[in-house]
Amino acid sequence: MSEILKRDKLIKQWIKEAAESIESAKVDSLKVEEKSARNDLVTNMDKKIEEELSRKIRAEFPEDRICGEEGYGDDLKDLKGTVWFVDPIDGTLNFVLQQENFAVMIGVYEEGIGVQGYIYDVVKDNLYSAIKGQGIFCNDQQMKAPKNKSLSEGLIATNSQLMTQDKYSDYRKIADQSMGVRMLGSAGLEVIELLKGNVIAYMASKLSPWDIAAGKVMVEEVGFKVSQFDGSSIDLLNKNKTIFSTGKAFDEIVTVNSK
Amino acid sequence: MSEILKRDKLIKQWIKEAAESIESAKVDSLKVEEKSARNDLVTNMDKKIEEELSRKIRAEFPEDRICGEEGYGDDLKDLKGTVWFVDPIDGTLNFVLQQENFAVMIGVYEEGIGVQGYIYDVVKDNLYSAIKGQGIFCNDQQMKAPKNKSLSEGLIATNSQLMTQDKYSDYRKIADQSMGVRMLGSAGLEVIELLKGNVIAYMASKLSPWDIAAGKVMVEEVGFKVSQFDGSSIDLLNKNKTIFSTGKAFDEIVTVNSK
Numbered sequence: 001m002s003e004i005l006k007r008d009k010l011i012k013q014w015i016k017e018a019a020e021s022i023e024s025a026k027v028d029s030l031k032v033e034e035k036s037a038r039n040d041l042v043t044n045m046d047k048k049i050e051e052e053l054s055r056k057i058r059a060e061f062p063e064d065r066i067c068g069e070e071g072y073g074d075d076l077k078d079l080k081g082t083v084w085f086v087d088p089i090d091g092t093l094n095f096v097l098q099q100e101n102f103a104v105m106i107g108v109y110e111e112g113i114g115v116q117g118y119i120y121d122v123v124k125d126n127l128y129s130a131i132k133g134q135g136i137f138c139n140d141q142q143m144k145a146p147k148n149k150s151l152s153e154g155l156i157a158t159n160s161q162l163m164t165q166d167k168y169s170d171y172r173k174i175a176d177q178s179m180g181v182r183m184l185g186s187a188g189l190e191v192i193e194l195l196k197g198n199v200i201a202y203m204a205s206k207l208s209p210w211d212i213a214a215g216k217v218m219v220e221e222v223g224f225k226v227s228q229f230d231g232s233s234i235d236l237l238n239k240n241k242t243i244f245s246t247g248k249a250f251d252e253i254v255t256v257n258s259k
Numbered sequence: 260m261s262e263i264l265k266r267d268k269l270i271k272q273w274i275k276e277a278a279e280s281i282e283s284a285k286v287d288s289l290k291v292e293e294k295s296a297r298n299d300l301v302t303n304m305d306k307k308i309e310e311e312l313s314r315k316i317r318a319e320f321p322e323d324r325i326c327g328e329e330g331y332g333d334d335l336k337d338l339k340g341t342v343w344f345v346d347p348i349d350g351t352l353n354f355v356l357q358q359e360n361f362a363v364m365i366g367v368y369e370e371g372i373g374v375q376g377y378i379y380d381v382v383k384d385n386l387y388s389a390i391k392g393q394g395i396f397c398n399d400q401q402m403k404a405p406k407n408k409s410l411s412e413g414l415i416a417t418n419s420q421l422m423t424q425d426k427y428s429d430y431r432k433i434a435d436q437s438m439g440v441r442m443l444g445s446a447g448l449e450v451i452e453l454l455k456g457n458v459i460a461y462m463a464s465k466l467s468p469w470d471i472a473a474g475k476v477m478v479e480e481v482g483f484k485v486s487q488f489d490g491s492s493i494d495l496l497n498k499n500k501t502i503f504s505t506g507k508a509f510d511e512i513v514t515v516n517s518k
Contacts, residue, residue: 038411039438093438097414098457152297155356160439163422164431172423179298179352180419183442198357 085213091186107213117217154200191215344472350445366472376476413459450474
């Protein structure tokens with residue numbers, strides 16, 4: 001536990017330092033590049049933050065390994081030991097186009113089990129965190145666990161592709177059974193909406209390990225579900241079609257999916 | 260002009276008074292009813308706020324007419340004279356399910372021309388306003404006009420039905436030409452996203468006059484466009500399939516639509 005508490009203190013400090021770098025950057029000086037598609041962006045700031053976080057992690061915890069979005073981590077073939085999942089800027093498109101609605105995320109896993117999750121809404125200055133077994137927190141204040149609502153009782157969050165691409169038409173039917181769709185464009189902040197009870201699920205057609213790791217710890221901490229679309233376990237070495245959900249909505253979504 | 264300034268002062272005061280009523284209400288004491296569908300809700304608070312606003316308008320401006328969502332207004336057959344469009348709680352579903360992401364809206368039209376628009380994000384305590392010809396403001400600070408970006412350069416906001424219902428598949432294709440979709444679930448707050456430059460358009464498959472009136476004044480004030488999906492003028496006596504958009508994106512969206 002003392003290792004976890006040491007990490008907890010450092011992660012909170014490092015995330016705030018990262019946010020200061022991000023907020024002090026002038027938007028006009030950002031260098032923006034396309035990755036896999038015209039709306040899959042990376043900036044020099046994403047790279048800088050991941051490089052800095054990785055350097056700090058390696059200095060304090062030289063035995064640990066890192067899985068990061070921008071290439072400063074290790075090439076992982078397994079989840080043995082302690083693994084840090086780092087997303088320097090989750091919601092880069094929002095960061096570039098809106099200068100808000102993005103997050104810094106860190107998840108820490110021991111032997112494949114999530115033990116710590118951190119999602120920092122930089123512009124709103126809200127740091128959401130969880131240590132396994134200790135509840136969920138916003139700025140060190142314990143949050144009330146959200147209600148276990150069914151699909152028809154709440155709103156559902158999705159990524160854009162799930163709503164616009166023909167191959168995902170089944171998921172539009174799921175969305176139609178909910179009260180309505182909401183989209184923020186940041187996996188981390190959609191998970192926060194679930195934890196606040198603002199939505200009953202978040203479904204995304206392709207999430208990477210660093211998009212999932214922190215949120216998975218927090219969502220499981222309140223007894224909710226995280227899995228691939230077909231109900232199988234999340235694979236933190238690959239991309240996943242991912243559902244984060246209340247228990248009740250999860251059973252309904254996975255049932256629809258497997259028809 | 261003195262009439263406009265008198266209204267401006269009173270509207271700002273009345274909106275803040277409405278917000279105090281809303282914020283002091285206990286969620287558990289809300290009486291929620293379904294209107295046209297299971298996700299078209301009204302609460303006793305929507306009714307109370309509209310009743311109060313209507314009473315204040317009639318006391319100060321007895322010659323004017325009111326178009327309101329909850330039935331405390333007049334039965335309008337034309338837009339002669341001065342007409343007040345009142346939406347006591349825009350985003351009632353968010354109000355009930357999230358206790359955030361809703362707005363109080365008032366628009367004032369003279370002989371069918373929008374002269375004043377007010378959108379109050381209650382929880383964030385941001386009052387956005389415009390008087391025709393004087394620019395757009397947030398909490399009395401002038402806002403920078405957003406850039407005139409094209410469809411492919413920005414994010415697009417839509418309502419849920421446009422993304423989930425088969426009959427709107429053409430609009431999913433429009434959305435696919437943008438950088439991605441965002442959905443907040445409040446027509447007023449989506450318009451604010453457009454005014455902040457966070458999205459390049461907001462499309463909704465069915466908006467009522469009180470959903471449109473305030474935002475139309477503000478969007479036209481920055482030189483952007485508001486129309487029905489087919490490019491025809493907004494009809495403030497009926498429901499409209501509505502586009503609020505930058506000039507560039509508007510030309511692209513209406514072209515796609517008319518194919």
